Amino acid sequence: xxxxxxxxxxxxxxxxxxxxCRQADVPAPPDPxxxxxxxxxxxxxxxxxxxxxxxxxxxxxxxxxxxxxSKVVLLDFWATWCEPCVEGLPELARLRKRHSEADLFxxxxxxxxxxxxxxxxxxxxxxAGWAGPQVIIRDRRARDALVxxxxxxxxxxxxxxxxxxxxxxxLVERLAINSSSMPSLEAQVESAxxxxx
Numbered sequence: 001x002x003x004x005x006x007x008x009x010x011x012x013x014x015x016x017x018x019x020x021c022r023q024a025d026v027p028a029p030p031d032p033x034x035x036x037x038x039x040x041x042x043x044x045x046x047x048x049x050x051x052x053x054x055x056x057x058x059x060x061x062x063x064x065x066x067x068x069x070s071k072v073v074l075l076d077f078w079a080t081w082c083e084p085c086v087e088g089l090p091e092l093a094r095l096r097k098r099h100s101e102a103d104l105f106x107x108x109x110x111x112x113x114x115x116x117x118x119x120x121x122x123x124x125x126x127x128a129g130w131a132g133p134q135v136i137i138r139d140r141r142a143r144d145a146l147v148x149x150x151x152x153x154x155x156x157x158x159x160x161x162x163x164x165x166x167x168x169x170x171l172v173e174r175l176a177i178n179s180s181s182m183p184s185l186e187a188q189v190e191s192a193x194x195x196x197x
Contacts, residue, residue: 021082058145089128
């Protein structure tokens, strides 16, 4: 299977063109056995014990975020094929260590193909020092539904981070296109946890 990637990062000068990373080709749907496991996983609370338990659609992710009552939620959309995404993962691990789980829920949300999740994405998270929950989005339709749910300016490019306030509203939309001109992720998380925007 060929995957064509579009990445707005110019490595020679690390300049940002505003496009971020995009996966142009969508993988084939999972085989029937994999789809059955994913269906069972979406019917219960997501767990990180097995990859099949972590495959979510947009409604699953909405429910998971809403279940974090009285917490600020940081959703980090990433993929192993997006170099800037992978480079940002250690910062998530540091933020998780600095904040109480009662105040902040951080969730890496992978846009990788479900068939490579355990083999590629989970080891990348471990190398970055991530020991918390993580999920993968089931398919292109679920990704599109997430863009509709969260986006003001997001078109699905990666990396993308959303800070959701305790009341469930999106406070911050950090995209490849605007993150260089924004305060640091840590400062934005601190502000949200303290009750600012």
